[in-house]
Amino acid sequence: MKRVITGDGSITLRNPEYDECYHSKSGALEESELKYIQPCKVTKDKKVLDIGFGLGYNAAAALEVGATVVSLEKDTQALKATQQLSIPLKSYSIIKSVASGKQHSRLKIILGDAVNTIKTIKEKFDAVFLDPFSPPKNPELWTESFFRDIKKLMKPKAILATYSCARVTRDNLKKAGFIVKDGPIIGRRSPSTLAYLE
Numbered sequence: 001m002k003r004v005i006t007g008d009g010s011i012t013l014r015n016p017e018y019d020e021c022y023h024s025k026s027g028a029l030e031e032s033e034l035k036y037i038q039p040c041k042v043t044k045d046k047k048v049l050d051i052g053f054g055l056g057y058n059a060a061a062a063l064e065v066g067a068t069v070v071s072l073e074k075d076t077q078a079l080k081a082t083q084q085l086s087i088p089l090k091s092y093s094i095i096k097s098v099a100s101g102k103q104h105s106r107l108k109i110i111l112g113d114a115v116n117t118i119k120t121i122k123e124k125f126d127a128v129f130l131d132p133f134s135p136p137k138n139p140e141l142w143t144e145s146f147f148r149d150i151k152k153l154m155k156p157k158a159i160l161a162t163y164s165c166a167r168v169t170r171d172n173l174k175k176a177g178f179i180v181k182d183g184p185i186i187g188r189r190s191p192s193t194l195a196y197l198e
């Protein structure tokens, strides 16, 4: 996969199948921190559901502050790609280790189509990182029905964050029963999206 240097100097990759990068070109690491960790108020001992593990940047940022993470990912190529990357977060060593098949007490990667694997999860989460590719390219993870499955796994005060503010994203979140608000504006004109339980 082609390497792309993002605005904060961190590297992302371009996925040839989706013809999209794994992160915002304005800054891959900045995106993890400002669009996911901070708005979801992720701190030590919080539980995070990470949808679209990808290269593991969001998961690493959550591990870095002491959270426990369950990640969903269908593509073993993304897991393999982590072995060639280095990012300035100590927890990236956990990402590489778990992506290569080892176990860790604070990170679990569930392999398979998230539409199905999400139904197997029994625990509840304080935060959800919803980070698939864009709605037109990756529609199955932006549906009302998938959002209803996410909702079942959220604690009452949990926060869902996603970079997308697309109409379909917000409409389907609302249809699934979420309260939807603007998230931070980082690296583009439009805000990201935060969603809460009613």
Ligand SMILES: C[S@@+](CC[C@H](N)C(=O)[O-])C[C@H]1O[C@@H](n2cnc3c(N)ncnc32)[C@H](O)[C@@H]1O
Binding pocket: 021, 022, 023, 032, 051, 052, 053, 054, 055, 056, 057, 058, 059, 072, 073, 074, 075, 078, 112, 113, 114, 115, 131, 132, 133, 138, 140, 141
């Ligand atoms: C934008 S990337 C995620 C970047 C990642 N959050 C990070 O911090 O590096 C989207 C990821 O969602 C995964 N994905 C897409 N559709 C999926 C599906 N139906 N089930 C599970 N994972 C999926 C892709 O393989 C890709 O790794």
